[in-house]
Amino acid sequence: MAVETRDTGALVVDFVSTRAGAHAHEQFTDPAGTADWFTSAGLIPVGTPVSEADVWTVRELRDALSALLAAHLHPAKDTDTAPATAAIERIAAVHPLMPRLTPTGMVLVGTQSGMAGGIGTLLAHVATVAANPREWVRFKTCGNHTCHLGFRDNTRNGSGLYCGPGCAAQVNMRAYRKRNAAEPTGPAAQVNMRAYRKRNAAEPTGPAAQVNMRAYRKRNAAESAAESTDSA
Known part of the structure; x- marks a missing residue:
């Protein structure tokens, strides 16, 4: 399956935003829910079988990717991303990709069918975004610890920390209350x-x-x- 289903960056953001948080509920709780998300994302055809093992693989991939994007919030910090990188590489090893020429250029495609192909296609989207380092670092997860939503940082200098003004206001309010409590x-x-x-x-x-x-x-x-x- 070629990476032509939808905007690549938006898919990456949507995928990491499937975790439970203040603004969302866990979407990969069982095979049915996981199949619904992958189908709506255009990654697998309707009716594709999804196993419990697939659910665990998807959640592991999502959590590892979220950890990498969280590290983009503070690039100067020495965050240990080795476990997350190792998890993604381990999943990628059993969901291989290959380049394919299309009328609009070269794209990565999964070499498998079924749910394995859907996971491979998802990895192809991630690889496409990560191939551009200046673009990759702008993909982050919200710095509000109750949120976890993914977002693309559109600030000029790439210093954005939150998915929106609502989360920024919540963090500032917690800091204000903490200062007052210390008095x-x-x-x-x-x-x-x-x-x-x-x-x-x-x-x-x-x-x-x-x-x-x-x-x-x-x-x-x-x-x-x-x-x-x-x-x-």
């Missing part, structure tokens, strides 16, 4: 805060207060100079 609370803290505000309110402000403060500092400086002269 002292209780009766003693309230008394101290009231005393602090009272002192601030009692201190004069405005231009006149600034003039008085400058005069005060000038007198102190003159007195200090006089004391130094007397001591000498």
Whole structure:
């Protein structure tokens, strides 16, 4: 099966977005659900048999791919992606691909039929995106730990961390609450805060207060100079 079923990048994003999270439920729970997703993605014909072993293979591939895309969130960090890479390579070894010339150019195709062919075609989509390093690093999973959705980072400098503004707002709100929780609370803290505000309110402000403060500092400086002269 050739990689001509749908937009390659969109398929990769959709595949890693099948994990359970705040915005989605696990889609690969059984053979029927897995067959439905692969059929709707155009990877296998309707009625293709799917086994429990196929479900486990698909989930392992999805989780490994998700780990690689999560590492793209912080490329400067030394994230250990070796286990994820090894899992993908192990699955690819039993779902071989081959190049095929088409009227629009060369594409990768799976060499098998049935569900094995569908998994191979999916791997061909991944390989097509990963073949362009500058494009590959823009594919990520959401940095909001309750989300996990995949997305393509469309920011100019490739610094996007979240699948959308909703997840960004959730992360910022959690950070704000965490900072507030770290501040002292209780009766003693309230008394101290009231005393602090009272002192601030009692201190004069405005231009006149600034003039008085400058005069005060000038007198102190003159007195200090006089004391130094007397001591000498």
